[in-house]
């Protein structure tokens with residue numbers, strides 16, 4: 182898992198062998214027709230794939246561009262996270278692991294993991310920073326309702342990065358019976374490539390749907406970037422095509438402020454959570470209005486895409502995301518997740534600039550989980 186020098190497997194000795202075993206299990210089991218058929222059935226009948234490709238008629242008319250939304254918000258659980266979780270949970274089950282652990286910030290990944298744990302009868306423990314527990318209460322309740330234990334992490338900033346640290350420690354101690362179900366294209370190899378492969382169903386469907394609908398490919402593909410899984414999941418199928426990629430990072434109070442979550446637009450090369458990638462500068466406090474983008478690192482494949490110029494990354498501020506959150510709700514009758522709102526804001530900007538005629542946007546999740554945050558921001 183080497184992305185032009187980014188990625189790798191920078192972990193302490195106790196994790197090396199378990200990760201090698203996981204990589205082998207993925208390469209062997211993951212390639213069998215039996216596994217793929219089982220996963221396909223769950224993606225269709227349990228998760229609700231394929232998701233629609235919706236032409237945002239009001240938004241397109243308003244901005245004079247053809248804006249299409251890939252509706253991952255309609256999946257079971259409310260976000261794209263279920264695509265990756267089903268793949269990894271099936272792999273764990275077939276590899277004789279009876280316990281799942283995971284980190285979560287927005288809680289979507291935690292909920293998806295708890296759903297898979299219930300479905301496949303796997304004991305499930307979710308690590309979640311106290312800060313995030315406080316702002317995503319509904320998702321915490323859903324995880325417990327699904328039978329998972331939620332481990333409230335207090336160390337450090339009590340945020341996502343601290344939850345990842347706690348999960349990695351658990352994994353190192355319990356590798357024999359536990360699978361660490363990483364929620365994004367981050368961490369040591371094989372996670373970035375394995376999660377990418379499981380999420381690439383998004384772009385494979387969208388590419389086929391777009392060609393059927395328009396007879397062509399989109400000029401541009403846009404997605405928000407937290408750890409980077411929904412973005413890579415959309416982009417991967419188009420990587421050889423003449424389609425421009427745009428990543429919308431959590432710009433918080435601005436890329437040149439000291440409170441944001443945009444390591445690609447404004448960060449530095451460093452090693453974090455077992456991977457060489459782009460990380461926030463030391464003087465920056467990780468912050469985004471959306472819990473799902475509130476992470477100081479990013480997937481190494483995005484660090485490579487930035488280095489080779491395959492994707493343009495922009496820090497979309499909290500305010501711009503909140504404005505897009507309201508605009509999509511009012512013009513299309515769709516309430517997006519605050520994370521996905523960053524991608525919508527970027528797509529609107531591209532359409533306004535007349536940069537592209539057809540724009541494909543990944544709507545990674547729905548806004549139900551964000552109602553408390555939104556109600557505090559807007560008195561409607």
Ligand SMILES: Cc1ncc(COP(=O)(O)O)c(/C=N/[C@H](C(=O)O)[C@@H](O)C(C)C)c1O
Pocket residue numbers: 259260261262284285286287288289290291341364365366405406407408409410411412472473474475476518520521545546547
């Ligand atoms: C609806 C929605 N959209 C985008 C994201 C960003 O995650 P990526 O797609 O992996 O960049 C997220 C990330 N959510 C994770 C979670 O729910 O736990 C996130 O907080 C962590 C896994 C990083 C999300 O919930």
